[in-house]
Amino acid sequence: MIKLTADGTTTIYSECFNQYYHSIFGARLEAEKVFIELGLEYAFENFKEVNILEMGFGTGLNALLTSQMAEQQKRQVNYTTLEAFPMKEGLIAELNFDSKVFHQAEWEVWTLVNKYFRFVKHKVAVERFESQSKFNLVYFDAFAPSSQPELWTTEIFQRIADLMEKDGILVTYCSKSYVQRNLRAAGFTVEKHPGPPRKREVLRAILK
Template sequence: MENRELGIRTTGDGSITFYSDQFDQHYHSIFGARTESERVFIELGYNYIMEHFNDPIQLLEVGFGTGLNAWLTGLAAEKSQRQTEYIGLEAYPIPKAHFDQFPTEIQVYQELAWGEQHTIHPYYSVIKQNVKVQDFLSDRKFHLVYYDAFSPEAQPEMWSEELFQRIADMLEAGGVLSTYCSKGMVQRNLKAVGFEVEKHPGPPHKREVLRAIKK
């Protein structure tokens, strides 16, 4: 399935998001794209992992999307001087025709070649894979998974017990899956495959988000 037309939107904190007509969803919160990503993925995910694992931090993102989370992670790795190896999976890449709508710092990530390792700075390397997570194969174990698929209403197959089992198998013991979606069904499916699920206060207009820890 190909991407349909995307529309850009400035969100509540001044950062941008895109709307996907294909999935009838925005990529990030309209109340603040950067604020949401910093809370869900950097604070609850990356900062937690820095306290519990040694370098290099192995990070998998399910839903590369706009590249916002990849960029924020690069900033965090540079600030903390923690070696971080990031792999971002995206089944439906944003078309090149839209790249010039991105802020320059994020546009850089969109323009990276697929399937190649790129050194962004001495503490951070990035590989983008144009593949569904269901088809992704890796010989490494990850410390952290950013789970940033579209909502269960748009992509129910992405929130199944079966798929969370696949994610759990890729994680180190004590590793984390962080996600914006706290629906009861998501919590139940995570618990069913052995995650300890923590509910945390979310960003503006989002009551709860999840950090799930592999037991």
């Protein structure tokens, strides 16, 4: 089911997980606040080249906004995304933002989206994902703990930490107390930041 969110950006309801892919109070606003402002812009300040791991590709909105920012800032971004449950093609066509280039890209193959942005997607759960490269920015955008509690554990955050560089950044929209505790237990220093509309706090965590 398609829904127009408060900022005019569409999102889609997942019947499998009984949740929308984005905040109904503003899909783009949420993505820009959590993943672009707290994540990508901060990474640009701290790393020459940004290697992103996205946990939950979904509609492709995060990839789209990141590719646009990379081109705008003329900064190199290598973007790896994981999606165990890809969206159906018919739903993608209903979105009012153009993320088709990402959905149409071949799985497991790097795609050059623009001069500054490379993209690859893997149809795999994070527990089974292996990588020779290390990541310095993680977009943790799984469905909420009420739908996917198994993805917000210390064990999963430790798995992700093992894939990251020292001083790497993880950003997520979920600021529940036990999520903060699990991040700290996995070796992260947790920062709380003001969230997008109707969201009091979101998290940026630094791997030490």
